Amino acid sequence: MQAFTLTQPSNIQSAVAAASEPQTKYIAGGTDLLQLAKDDIETPRQLVDLEPLPMSGIHAGPNGLRLEALARMSDVAAHPAVVHGWPVLSQALLASASPQIRNMATVGGNLLQRTRCGYFRDTGFACNKRVPGSGCPAINGENRMHAILGVSDHCIATNPGDMAVAMMVLDAELELIGRNGTRKVAIGDFHRLPADTPHIETILRPGELITGIAIPASAAARRSGYLKVRDRASFEFAVVSAAVALDMDGGTIRSARVAAGGVGTKPWRLPEVEAALTGKPARAATLQEAAGRAGEGAKTTAMNAFKLVLLRRAVLRALQTVAA
Ligand SMILES: Cc1cc2nc3c(=O)[nH]c(=O)nc-3n(C[C@H](O)[C@H](O)[C@H](O)COP(=O)(O)OP(=O)(O)OC[C@H]3O[C@@H](n4cnc5c(N)ncnc54)[C@H](O)[C@@H]3O)c2cc1C
Numbered sequence: 001m002q003a004f005t006l007t008q009p010s011n012i013q014s015a016v017a018a019a020s021e022p023q024t025k026y027i028a029g030g031t032d033l034l035q036l037a038k039d040d041i042e043t044p045r046q047l048v049d050l051e052p053l054p055m056s057g058i059h060a061g062p063n064g065l066r067l068e069a070l071a072r073m074s075d076v077a078a079h080p081a082v083v084h085g086w087p088v089l090s091q092a093l094l095a096s097a098s099p100q101i102r103n104m105a106t107v108g109g110n111l112l113q114r115t116r117c118g119y120f121r122d123t124g125f126a127c128n129k130r131v132p133g134s135g136c137p138a139i140n141g142e143n144r145m146h147a148i149l150g151v152s153d154h155c156i157a158t159n160p161g162d163m164a165v166a167m168m169v170l171d172a173e174l175e176l177i178g179r180n181g182t183r184k185v186a187i188g189d190f191h192r193l194p195a196d197t198p199h200i201e202t203i204l205r206p207g208e209l210i211t212g213i214a215i216p217a218s219a220a221a222r223r224s225g226y227l228k229v230r231d232r233a234s235f236e237f238a239v240v241s242a243a244v245a246l247d248m249d250g251g252t253i254r255s256a257r258v259a260a261g262g263v264g265t266k267p268w269r270l271p272e273v274e275a276a277l278t279g280k281p282a283r284a285a286t287l288q289e290a291a292g293r294a295g296e297g298a299k300t301t302a303m304n305a306f307k308l309v310l311l312r313r314a315v316l317r318a319l320q321t322v323a324a
């Protein structure tokens with residue numbers, strides 16, 4: 001493990017200034033970063049501890065929800081306003097990791113957790129994400145858990161998060177602060193496709209800090225749900241997951257938002273499914289037909305082709321549950 005210094009900033013500005021120095025990373029709950037540091041996947045020389053900053057609030061009102069970046073996953077999942085107004089978010093968080101990890105981990109850190117690709121997490125293997133240009137052994141190797149959407153010839157690793165998938169159907173917006181001021185970024189624009197630079201995973205600039213996440217209130221948010229399919233019932237990453245939010249007018253679907261996890265190199269919205277639902281009666285045949293379109297453009301391998309079938313089944317089950 002690389003030795004590092006720990007900086008404890010007294011305010012956001014000094015945190016951003018410290019984190020703008022080379023070989024520096026923020027540390028929040030530490031549940032991903034410390035493991036990566038112990039395994040020499042991440043080798044920062046300075047960590048900027050976010051813990052002293054007053055950024056852990058959860059603010060819910062009639063117009064929306066604002067999560068400060070250090071809000072703990074467990075606190076957000078259990079918040080009564082989240083459970084009732086944004087159930088897909090609560091469900092996705094409760095399906096993540098374990099209670100102990102959720103008590104430590106923050107929502108800001110969750111958005112930046114790194115892939116669980118076994119080659120990435122083992123320095124004994126080449127990996128374009130870890131060492132650009134070194135190769136991708138997963139493409140012709142053990143890739144049962146890898147992505148089928150958004151893949152490139154350089155990387156097929158999935159984004160492993162659950163919460164971001166839920167946020168995709170809630171139109172969440174991230175609030176960022178950096179050396180040049182603040183900006184807002186839609187969750188769908190935050191993660192990048194791997195293309196030929198899989199080591200660049202988000203649009204964050206050096207030293208930029210996530211300060212909060214804003215999520216509007218809506219009828220669709222209130223009628224939403226998350227389904228996660230995994231190899232064991234708890235403490236496991238998604239093989240496939242589906243997030244659904246429906247705005248219904250009686251028995252008709254006025255608008256739909258559908259996203260998937262476990263299948264994409266980033267949290268993946270499914271516009272082909274949404275289009276097939278919009279303005280249609282929420283009958284079994286409509287849901288079946290729409291779910292059957294999920295995964296347009298998928299590129300599978302012999303080991304992970306099952307994910308396309310599983311994705312469609314998971315989307316159908318999530319649609320049935322939320323529409324009922
Ligand atoms: C055994 C295990 C099982 C897990 N299972 C799941 C699962 O099923 N589903 C799931 O979604 N996740 C799962 N996780 C991942 C877990 O949710 C993440 O480790 C956690 O959310 C990361 O949050 P953290 O606060 O600990 O981040 P840290 O580990 O502290 O940081 C992670 C990264 O985010 C950066 N960072 C943190 N906060 C900010 C900020 N505000 N602004 C800018 N950068 C920031 C850090 O620099 C670092 O690069 C699992 C983890 C483990 C160890």
Ligand code: SF4
Nearest residue numbers: 117127136155156157
């Ligand atoms: S899939 Fe991506 S993370 Fe995994 S070995 Fe290939 S380049 Fe590395």
